[in-house]
Amino acid sequence: MTLPRQNPTTNHYGRDVTDHLPAARDVVGVAGFREQDLPVWEAAVEHLHVRSNDVHTAYSYGIASALCDLHPEADRDVVLPAMILHDTGWSMLPPQDVLAAISPTGSNPESVIRHEKEGARIAEGILRDLGFPDERIDQITTIVDGHDSRREALSLNDALVKDSDKLWRLTPHGIDTVMDWFGLTRPQAHVLIGSRVHDHLFTDAARTMARAYAAVAVIDSVPQRTVLG
Numbered sequence: 001m002t003l004p005r006q007n008p009t010t011n012h013y014g015r016d017v018t019d020h021l022p023a024a025r026d027v028v029g030v031a032g033f034r035e036q037d038l039p040v041w042e043a044a045v046e047h048l049h050v051r052s053n054d055v056h057t058a059y060s061y062g063i064a065s066a067l068c069d070l071h072p073e074a075d076r077d078v079v080l081p082a083m084i085l086h087d088t089g090w091s092m093l094p095p096q097d098v099l100a101a102i103s104p105t106g107s108n109p110e111s112v113i114r115h116e117k118e119g120a121r122i123a124e125g126i127l128r129d130l131g132f133p134d135e136r137i138d139q140i141t142t143i144v145d146g147h148d149s150r151r152e153a154l155s156l157n158d159a160l161v162k163d164s165d166k167l168w169r170l171t172p173h174g175i176d177t178v179m180d181w182f183g184l185t186r187p188q189a190h191v192l193i194g195s196r197v198h199d200h201l202f203t204d205a206a207r208t209m210a211r212a213y214a215a216v217a218v219i220d221s222v223p224q225r226t227v228l229g
């Protein structure tokens, strides 16, 4: 996979414009990881190196952060740590089982439930080590335990975690990952992912984001776009 472009290699405009950019703190949506979430991320990431769960989690964290911006009544001190920790439990299962959560042949309910339970246990240990208060640990582990199998959302915080988890599938990384998992062409992956995302979201904000992600992803692969290079 190629990394996003980090530095421009050409300047068609002919002048250095960088002194004229606004301050990042004044611009919506460019914040990245919060300082206070870094210890959680650093403790969790060793449990996430299974089937791209590390990268999936990073993107879902960014999406959850955006959904929290759109829902100021949500508690991002619950949503964001829960997002980081939600899939740590896959580390306790065989890598092959990770695909169970979205397989078109039908999911494996035992594996799904086991990764939720193991994830809640790992999350509790990490949060306790980091000195999180009991109430906060309880809120976060309740979301982790059931994040895939529970059909309803227990709270807005829970809904935002569930929605961010699913929205990752529509990102470029999510689509490439699902293509590799199941040997699908890009259009086939769009069909599988679309069938598992749009009608399974809890918030209007996530439904709108899903439509925008899908629109961009589909145009990325239609001949009218690809022929343009």
Ligand SMILES: [Fe+2]
Residues within 6 Å of the ligand: 086, 087, 101, 115, 147, 148
């Ligand atoms: Fe999961």
Ligand SMILES: [Fe+2]
Residues within 6 Å of the ligand: 056, 086, 087, 165
């Ligand atoms: Fe996930």
